[in-house]
Amino acid sequence: MWGCEPSDLTCEWCGNFVPVPSKSDIKRSAILKPSKEYGYNPSFYYPKRGGCGAVIDALTENISQLLVNTEISQIDLRNKKVFANGIIISYEYLVNTLPLSCFLEMLQSSPLKMLADDLRCQQVTVLLIAIKGYHHSFSWIYFPDKEDPFFRIGMQSSFSSNNAPADSYSYYVEFPGLINPSRSMEKKTIQILLKKGLINESDEILFSIWKHIPYGYVIYDNQRTSIVNMVLKDLENFQCLCAGRFALWEYSFIEKALIQGKDVALKIHTHSKSV
Numbered sequence: 001m002w003g004c005e006p007s008d009l010t011c012e013w014c015g016n017f018v019p020v021p022s023k024s025d026i027k028r029s030a031i032l033k034p035s036k037e038y039g040y041n042p043s044f045y046y047p048k049r050g051g052c053g054a055v056i057d058a059l060t061e062n063i064s065q066l067l068v069n070t071e072i073s074q075i076d077l078r079n080k081k082v083f084a085n086g087i088i089i090s091y092e093y094l095v096n097t098l099p100l101s102c103f104l105e106m107l108q109s110s111p112l113k114m115l116a117d118d119l120r121c122q123q124v125t126v127l128l129i130a131i132k133g134y135h136h137s138f139s140w141i142y143f144p145d146k147e148d149p150f151f152r153i154g155m156q157s158s159f160s161s162n163n164a165p166a167d168s169y170s171y172y173v174e175f176p177g178l179i180n181p182s183r184s185m186e187k188k189t190i191q192i193l194l195k196k197g198l199i200n201e202s203d204e205i206l207f208s209i210w211k212h213i214p215y216g217y218v219i220y221d222n223q224r225t226s227i228v229n230m231v232l233k234d235l236e237n238f239q240c241l242c243a244g245r246f247a248l249w250e251y252s253f254i255e256k257a258l259i260q261g262k263d264v265a266l267k268i269h270t271h272s273k274s275v
């Protein structure tokens with residue numbers, strides 16, 4: 001998943017993501033169903049309709065001045081200006097949610113720019129598969145075996161029955177790094193899913209989509225934390241705050257991104273009232 005040796009990583013990312021069962025619990029789980037819940041999300045909220053995007057739609061419903069589908073190309077922290085597609089936007093406070101390395105690259109005449117290359121990240125390639133048939137639902141499963149080319153499989157149709165038609169289900173299969181979409185990898189994946197009993201011989205593959213995610217997993221190497229702390233502190237001096245998994249260059253999840261967004265809004269509100 002990380003695309004590097006464990007010895008290249010610190011343990012800082014483990015907290016929320018690596019369950020620590022006792023020896024007896026591990027032994028017990030070989031014969032009985034686990035009785036304890038592990039991890040940060042053994043249960044979670046999910047929109048009934050519209051997938052995760054429904055949360056964003058609801059949050060932005062009452063925002064009138066919203067510019068979307070606009071690529072930011074440069075940022076001038078000193079003069080408080082953002083450049084996008086020929087448009088120049090002036091701001092008082094800037095909240096960055098773009099990946100931190102990509103944000104730093106866009107900075108005009110700032111020494112922080114040269115740190116962008118020191119922030120490492122693993123890419124992810126996802127194969128989305130729609131299947132007609134029936135299968136018991138599950139949320140996601142990790143696959144640590146060396147022979148499996150993917151590391152995790154999830155089933156969107158189990159999160160909400162509205163995510164797929166009644167007689168169908170949908171999978172996302174996550175591969176580490178940049179994979180060239182190919183029929184042979186798709187066939188191999190289907191074969192493994194059959195072998196593992198995750199799909200049935202009688203199922204019909206309706207369609208599949210490959211998706212490349214350039215920012216997948218932030219790599220917690222030895223320099224990640226000191227660089228991130230220094231950069232975030234420096235940016236704050238320019239009334240620029242960051243929120244979200246990639247802006248804070250961390251391994252986290254959607255709930256945390258939402259809370260970070262709220263915290264940043266409160267911080268700006270308090271700061272603007274005090275000056």
Ligand SMILES: Cc1cc2nc3c(=O)[nH]c(=O)nc-3n(C[C@H](O)[C@H](O)[C@H](O)COP(=O)(O)OP(=O)(O)OC[C@H]3O[C@@H](n4cnc5c(N)ncnc54)[C@H](O)[C@@H]3O)c2cc1C
Pocket residue numbers: 070071072073097098099102124174213215216217243244245246247252253254255257
């Ligand atoms: C492979 C993978 C699996 C995950 N699984 C889970 C999970 O199971 N559960 C969970 O809770 N979380 C999961 N996450 C994490 C979740 O996706 C993030 O926590 C969440 O998306 C962070 O939201 P965000 O708004 O901060 O950033 P993002 O969703 O990354 O949004 C940043 C946006 O900035 C845009 N952008 C980039 N550059 C520019 C530019 N120059 N100009 C304008 N826009 C730009 C991007 O297109 C993107 O839309 C997963 C993430 C990945 C990558």
